[in-house]
Amino acid sequence: MAAEDKPTLGVGMIGYSFMGRAHSQGWRGAHSFFDPPALPRLVAIGGRDAAAAQETADRFGWESVETDWRELIARPDVDIVDICTPGDTHAEIAVAALAAGKHVLCEKPLANTVEEAATMAAAAADAARDRGVRSMVGFTYRRVPAIAYARKLVQDGRIGEVRHVRAQYLQDWLVDPEAPLTWRLQKERAGSGALGDIGAHIIDLTQFVTGESVAGVSALTETFVKERPLPGDTARGLSADVSEGRGQVTVDDAAIFVGRLAGGALATFEATRFATGRKNAIRLEVNGSRGSLAFDFENMNVLWLHDAAVPAVDGGFTRVLVTEPEHPYVAPWWPQGHLLGYEHGFTHQAADFLTAVAEGADPTPSFADGLQVQTVLAAVERSAASGAAWTPIAPPS
Amino acid sequence: MAAEDKPTLGVGMIGYSFMGRAHSQGWRGAHSFFDPPALPRLVAIGGRDAAAAQETADRFGWESVETDWRELIARPDVDIVDICTPGDTHAEIAVAALAAGKHVLCEKPLANTVEEAATMAAAAADAARDRGVRSMVGFTYRRVPAIAYARKLVQDGRIGEVRHVRAQYLQDWLVDPEAPLTWRLQKERAGSGALGDIGAHIIDLTQFVTGESVAGVSALTETFVKERPLPGDTARGLSADVSEGRGQVTVDDAAIFVGRLAGGALATFEATRFATGRKNAIRLEVNGSRGSLAFDFENMNVLWLHDAAVPAVDGGFTRVLVTEPEHPYVAPWWPQGHLLGYEHGFTHQAADFLTAVAEGADPTPSFADGLQVQTVLAAVERSAASGAAWTPIAPPS
Amino acid sequence: MAAEDKPTLGVGMIGYSFMGRAHSQGWRGAHSFFDPPALPRLVAIGGRDAAAAQETADRFGWESVETDWRELIARPDVDIVDICTPGDTHAEIAVAALAAGKHVLCEKPLANTVEEAATMAAAAADAARDRGVRSMVGFTYRRVPAIAYARKLVQDGRIGEVRHVRAQYLQDWLVDPEAPLTWRLQKERAGSGALGDIGAHIIDLTQFVTGESVAGVSALTETFVKERPLPGDTARGLSADVSEGRGQVTVDDAAIFVGRLAGGALATFEATRFATGRKNAIRLEVNGSRGSLAFDFENMNVLWLHDAAVPAVDGGFTRVLVTEPEHPYVAPWWPQGHLLGYEHGFTHQAADFLTAVAEGADPTPSFADGLQVQTVLAAVERSAASGAAWTPIAPPS
Amino acid sequence: MAAEDKPTLGVGMIGYSFMGRAHSQGWRGAHSFFDPPALPRLVAIGGRDAAAAQETADRFGWESVETDWRELIARPDVDIVDICTPGDTHAEIAVAALAAGKHVLCEKPLANTVEEAATMAAAAADAARDRGVRSMVGFTYRRVPAIAYARKLVQDGRIGEVRHVRAQYLQDWLVDPEAPLTWRLQKERAGSGALGDIGAHIIDLTQFVTGESVAGVSALTETFVKERPLPGDTARGLSADVSEGRGQVTVDDAAIFVGRLAGGALATFEATRFATGRKNAIRLEVNGSRGSLAFDFENMNVLWLHDAAVPAVDGGFTRVLVTEPEHPYVAPWWPQGHLLGYEHGFTHQAADFLTAVAEGADPTPSFADGLQVQTVLAAVERSAASGAAWTPIAPPS
Known part of the structure; x- marks a missing residue:
């Protein structure tokens, strides 16, 4: 399948620091080296500090900046939500994104507590079953x-x-x-x-x-x-x-x-x-x-x-x-x-996640694995x- | 200097295979991690096999394909010519590009013979002196x-x-x-x-x-x-x-x-x-x-x-x-x-070359070094x- | 002090297999490289299998063979008893040797049980205090x-x-x-x-x-x-x-x-x-x-x-x-x-033990350390x- | 063959410093670990400094000291001459020893010049052919x-x-x-x-x-x-x-x-x-x-x-x-x-040389190899x- 015939998946990433930069490099290069059946579009980067988020956007080609993660999740051009924030925010964002029908890649650890992780895993299982939504936790070293x-x-x-x-x-x-x-x-x-x-x-x-x-x-x-x-x-x-x-x-x-x-x-x-x-x-x-x-x-x-x-x-x-x-x-x-x-793992992760989403398969490691x-x-x-x-x-x- | 205020330098790269891919990754990411005073624009990729060149273009974001390297050199939106072809073609392309006032990055070895290399080094010296044109040979391992x-x-x-x-x-x-x-x-x-x-x-x-x-x-x-x-x-x-x-x-x-x-x-x-x-x-x-x-x-x-x-x-x-x-x-x-x-060296090389061109400094290794x-x-x-x-x-x- | 003026300490070693050979090499070479104030004399090697013990004796220069460890301990020309037998025999031999006023080097582990080891450590402490007798456990890797x-x-x-x-x-x-x-x-x-x-x-x-x-x-x-x-x-x-x-x-x-x-x-x-x-x-x-x-x-x-x-x-x-x-x-x-x-450690051990005995100092690791x-x-x-x-x-x- | 039934070969070694000590350790331990068909007897150590030679003799069990290497070579109880002196003395000693019918182990390099080495190799070949005398050069790292x-x-x-x-x-x-x-x-x-x-x-x-x-x-x-x-x-x-x-x-x-x-x-x-x-x-x-x-x-x-x-x-x-x-x-x-x-190589060398001499075989590396x-x-x-x-x-x- 030629590149121009491949569907596109819009990515919205929340976080712009260490992990945000590593994930950016992953999303940007996945299709340069691999052949996922869908191409990523770097739609939006989310961060409370608009200037800092904009800098990462400029560097990696994110098309826009959102300072409220709820806005980012709500965007119709965002198909995938990539959560690169500290662990205490994972559960709230991930559950909301899944509820909104977005595929979710969440940095590790999945959450700060078993309770939050269990909520997330349950939400992921429901979303997969009910809406064909995919989720993965970012144990990149795999x-x-x-x-x-x-x-x-x-x-x-x-x-x-x-x-x-x-x-x-x-x-x-x-x-x-x-x-x-x-x-x-x-x-x-x-x-x-x-x-x-x-x-x-x-x-x-x-x-x-x-x-x-x-x-x-x-x-x-x-x-x-x-x-x-x-x-x-x-x-x-x-x-x-x-x-x-x-x-x-x-x-x-x-x-x-x-x-x-x-x-x-x-x-x-x-x-x-x-x-x-x-x-x-x-x-x-x-x-x-x-x-x-x-x-x-x-x-x-x-x-x-x-x-x-x-x-x-x-x-x-x-x-x-x-x-x-x-x-x-x-x-x-x-x-x-x-x-x-080091960062090649993030390219592999992005390619695998794009492939899973495009093919309707559940990627690993799952939220259940994270739990x-x-x-x-x-x-x-x-x-x-x-x-x-x-x-x-x-x-x- | 914010990214939007930086000047842009158009890059035209000839070759799309092993070295072409490595250089593409370099040009694409130089400003993501480094802060060259000019930003690269991936204007054109050159190759006799249009389909193969197009594939590399799609993967790395080159805006267009040229099947004749003379056409590529002649384009006014190309400021930098990056030569990733076998050694027997380096001299002809580089000398022509320098004559056309383009900055040149040429893969190593500079040429297949001392005679060719000497011609190239002389052309580079002339171009630097007469037209402020910069040139560098790609000993990336430096x-x-x-x-x-x-x-x-x-x-x-x-x-x-x-x-x-x-x-x-x-x-x-x-x-x-x-x-x-x-x-x-x-x-x-x-x-x-x-x-x-x-x-x-x-x-x-x-x-x-x-x-x-x-x-x-x-x-x-x-x-x-x-x-x-x-x-x-x-x-x-x-x-x-x-x-x-x-x-x-x-x-x-x-x-x-x-x-x-x-x-x-x-x-x-x-x-x-x-x-x-x-x-x-x-x-x-x-x-x-x-x-x-x-x-x-x-x-x-x-x-x-x-x-x-x-x-x-x-x-x-x-x-x-x-x-x-x-x-x-x-x-x-x-x-x-x-x-x-491995490929990080190409990012460093691209960042250094963009900086030298933008600052009007002679980068190293020079064609004289290659000679x-x-x-x-x-x-x-x-x-x-x-x-x-x-x-x-x-x-x- | 010239070699001919140094006192001699008679060594009786019990065991002739892996540890017996390593200890033999240690006793034989200690004064070749180091300068202990007393010289070892390889008086007797003990083992129930006389022929096997004799072979080790021939190889390393032990002067005689004893098939009953009690006889070996009783010999007046034996000053040092070196125990290289399995752990279940350590306590009985060591306590008897200490009681007989012999200095004792005992292979590790000191014993098979804490109880045995405690008995040995107590006997060693008594012997040191009462009779100036020295003891050491063979943690050679030190x-x-x-x-x-x-x-x-x-x-x-x-x-x-x-x-x-x-x-x-x-x-x-x-x-x-x-x-x-x-x-x-x-x-x-x-x-x-x-x-x-x-x-x-x-x-x-x-x-x-x-x-x-x-x-x-x-x-x-x-x-x-x-x-x-x-x-x-x-x-x-x-x-x-x-x-x-x-x-x-x-x-x-x-x-x-x-x-x-x-x-x-x-x-x-x-x-x-x-x-x-x-x-x-x-x-x-x-x-x-x-x-x-x-x-x-x-x-x-x-x-x-x-x-x-x-x-x-x-x-x-x-x-x-x-x-x-x-x-x-x-x-x-x-x-x-x-x-x-590997075996150099046994030479160091022999030299250190000879020195401690000759100087009347307590060597380490002690039986208390072994306990x-x-x-x-x-x-x-x-x-x-x-x-x-x-x-x-x-x-x- | 039990140790007591084995023939004995008398060794006379010239030199007592670094190489002398390494060779001593080799001669002394060869039969402790290996089974050469003849046993070494450490008959005499040669050195112009009698006190220094005596010290090495005491440490390693050499039975006597000779301050003139010609005397050492002449002794009827010396079967093997081991040359551990600087290279400029090798030729004279080795040729004399071979002429005296002694087996010779000579430290490397065989000599300081090709001419000397050639003389030695020729003497060794003659001695082997005429008198069954063995010779070897000490490339111990083999x-x-x-x-x-x-x-x-x-x-x-x-x-x-x-x-x-x-x-x-x-x-x-x-x-x-x-x-x-x-x-x-x-x-x-x-x-x-x-x-x-x-x-x-x-x-x-x-x-x-x-x-x-x-x-x-x-x-x-x-x-x-x-x-x-x-x-x-x-x-x-x-x-x-x-x-x-x-x-x-x-x-x-x-x-x-x-x-x-x-x-x-x-x-x-x-x-x-x-x-x-x-x-x-x-x-x-x-x-x-x-x-x-x-x-x-x-x-x-x-x-x-x-x-x-x-x-x-x-x-x-x-x-x-x-x-x-x-x-x-x-x-x-x-x-x-x-x-x-390091010194185990000298034990291997001694065991191999004893075996070759006892078995009447030419050991390697030969003087011809040294040449x-x-x-x-x-x-x-x-x-x-x-x-x-x-x-x-x-x-x-």
Whole structure:
């Protein structure tokens, strides 16, 4: 189908900062490299700060700016609502958008509480059933080629029965005790700290790659620096100026937990913003009866693969450069050995969502998947609050 | 300056395949992340195959297609001509474009011969002097943040006097003797083989990072597989179908050489398409009197840095993740630890070229720089043709 | 002091297999490279299988063989008793040796139960106080230069306040379900499985490097393969033939736990014989407020060191090759860059023990340290047995 | 054959410093781990400094000291003469020892000149033919398990036809311009600098692993620091005190060269003591038509192996931990994953030489092999002296 014959889907995106820019790059480039059966039109960007939203609009080609998200949702030329705002606003916007018949892509974590997430998942299920409306939660790391390939290898039985998972998300941007108290450190805005922000990713990745859900956890959390300077006026993205006042950090700096997967595997998890020297180290190792996988996002184009069928005399972990045309998402990009980066996942996500909407299929990860991750996060919090007590988690329905 | 107040520069790009797509992505996104004082308008894409050119136009937003490059150059709305065609066509197009008063960005190698390159460099100098026209050759790897930072460290004296360079560009896409005889393996089209295609990059990177030119070489080249199947009809980019006929490979598969830099350092170079298992391994190591640097494009966001001032008891090579806002080109992108990929260099290149044109400054690498690399390539060929005889190279004028 | 003027200490070693050979190499070479104030004499090796013991004696220069350990202990020319037998025999031998006034080096784990370990520690304390008798438990990995240097860096405040520890001991020699049921898989002989055998090491290393004890744990253990073939007649070391019968595996295959250190740091632990592809991966990472450390025994001459005082633009993890003369234990060996191996730790251990005995100083790790590790192991087992319940551990007295 | 029934071979070693200690450790432990059909007896150590020689004797169990090497050679209880002295003394000692009917192990390089080496090789051939006397040159790195396994893989055709070799020996111990002018920097003692000391190793390793000789070279050498302080009185091994005088460095600091192997492969070589940050980096990469190998001595228990038969989607370089019992030399040592170190190669060398002598077989590398390396070294020097001119090398006879 030639480009001029493809239908167009109008996208309205709410948020214009870090995630807004990453999503913009995704929407803008999805059809440049992939072939979704519908083309995106960047209809409107939403943000309370009109000037800031306009700047992002100018940079990425959004046709208009809306300062009230309700107006954006109401526009007839908006088919898809893309929610890139902090977690405390997700539920209200998403439920309204679904009710308005819009397809919804919502950044992770789906919500700040299980209750909100459950409301959203129910609304999504209703909207899908009643109005053919599609929804997806933005666990973008699933669409890093090495991660997508890791899942395929597990699904194909290449590593056999899963015995161990080691999942870590290590950052260090809060090691400095004078780093400011941005919204991500406030419980009422962010829901939780490292746990919800980055722990959510490793829970999702563990379940995505292994195909098994977390069945129970024992957890510890900690806030190493309990008071921080309040941010100044120019906060944006992950950085911010500092004012003279100080405030309480009301979220965790780090969370660690052991758990069991539904199939019996043992798993260790760690999410922290205090791993000095690690910048964005999403590390995932899976050991199975037939082989193993290892991944580190700080070298995201590589998947380490061990095949136990190769005798140890010639065996070991193979450094697979995940840039071959046979690897997921890679073929439309560049020749082998030419690396992809962080934001490519957002292009993959946009292409997949456009395809699902155009084809009338339910994309993944669904809001139900997002709710399930939220359920695990809540279990971690309950366990930590009750002295690391074992906390079982009901299997996904 | 707000976006709406910026002047616009019309870009006309010739070529639509691998390099055409990479450059398109660069032109399209330069102002999304950077702040060049002029905005690009993607006016026209040129290609003899109108349908193929139209497809790239649709994907990246080129406003029109021209099947005759002379028409493209002649258009008054084209301010910048971007040449992404094989090397044998560069000189004619570039000289014509410069004569027409267009700014020119030309893919590397600048030309297939020193003579052509010299003509181009002279035309560029004339055009700059007479008409304020800017020109640049596309050694894009200079704009990988880790490489740009490596140069800065050398310039700042951080590794002291340069003693050793090890520069390798290792690929393996010709190991299969049944890989087809594409234009890159034909001397009349490509000029040379691994030497001009990838050897040019490591010569340029060595000179760029160290700030010293290559003063002489002793070289060996080899064509390991001398005959290959002719390509079929669907050749594009680096891959192609195969037909039944066979033809002679008329270029080198690999080139190795030792050389001296102008400052006395010893350098080893290797460019090959037969390094089995290496996909795009541009490896550069520099040892100086005060420290060392090491880089591998297969892990392109990392620069290994050694500081001899740190006592060995605590010293060694430090794995610097070149994703900090202080690193060259990084700030406009993502938070630390969020990696960049191959095509980001093309965005940096487009932003830099737009800035130079808008500010009336001469960008680098200039056509004279491209000529100088061509001079080194020619010396390598002469040395190899005369039994690895030492072949001095005149210093750049 | 010239060698001929040094006093001699007679060593009697019980056990001749894997550990017996490693200890033999240690005793034999300690004075070749180091300068302990007393020289070892390899007086007697003990083992029930006289021929097997004689073979080890011939290979390493033991002067005689004793088939009854009581005879060995009773010999007046034996000053030091070195216990290299399975854990269930440690207490009886050690207590008898101490009572006989012999200095005792006992392989880890100190015992199979806290009760035995407590008896041994009490006997050691009595013997030290009453008879000046020295004792040490063989946590040899403490004497890998990179580990010893890591401890020094923490002690010197180089990484600041400890926030995170990740301690893993990953092996895969039991992945094959047909691997035989050797004594290491039998609870009555080995006490526990991966937990006591290799988990003991990472508990000790964590406490040694950080200088902090484990204050509580929540743990999971698992036996993935519950039945295995019984071994044949030729079992030795870690390998064995297989007979036709099958038996129950009565120990854990893997143990994972989260814990808190006394200073508040969060720690994750994992000991497993099912990490497919990992052979002897003792991995230890410590993140502090001022820097970080990372170690992997599979590359045991390297310590990765991060110094948060270096700006991130030039910072990261530095690969320190721990082969400089300033590094612990390194100077007597080879020039920089010439690596040490596994058994060098046993040479260091022998040299340190000879020195302590000759100087009348109490060596470390003491039996009390061994008891403390046993206490942590017991807490892990209790936690695992009670559904991963949080299990506090009393601080060392 | 039980140990008591084995014949004994008396070893007389000349030299007691760095190499003397490494060889001592080798002779002392060969029969502890391996099963040579003859047992070594450490009869005598030779050195002009009797006290220093006595110290090494005491440490390693040499029975006596000889201050005149002629006396040592003449002793009837000496069957094997092991020469660990500087290169300028090798020829005289070796020829005399061979004439006396002694088996000779001689440290590398075999001699300081081709002429001396040729004399030695001829003497060795005569002695073998006439008197059944064995000789070997100490290219010990051949007996690092990963190197020995690399050779086997090439011999077995696992990487196919060899196309590329990259061989580097990188050190940095002369970067400091105030490092003293030890004998290794004096042409009359050492013959050459980095070239003969460490370049000899990578020439030998290249030829050993590929099974092909170097057929010609173009070379550059450099002395970066031309004058250094004279050493003080306490020089020993690689380190030394400094006196007030200064002297000329008369050897090369670094040598680089390109070459062709007999089978047509292209090879680059680099030997330097000025690679800041590299301590003992012997790096060898071999690319063949069916696969590749890569090795770095700074991680000497690992061999990176690429098998081109594995599709690139799952392929890449596999990190083989060369600690499996099936790997060369490994079985007698420790379980998998327990690393070997630098001096283990000397144990392997001693065991192999004892076996060859006892079995009446000619060991490798022979003096003829040592001569052939010397021939390549001389060609490198001639090429460098004549402006990097191509210098062919006659094939080994």
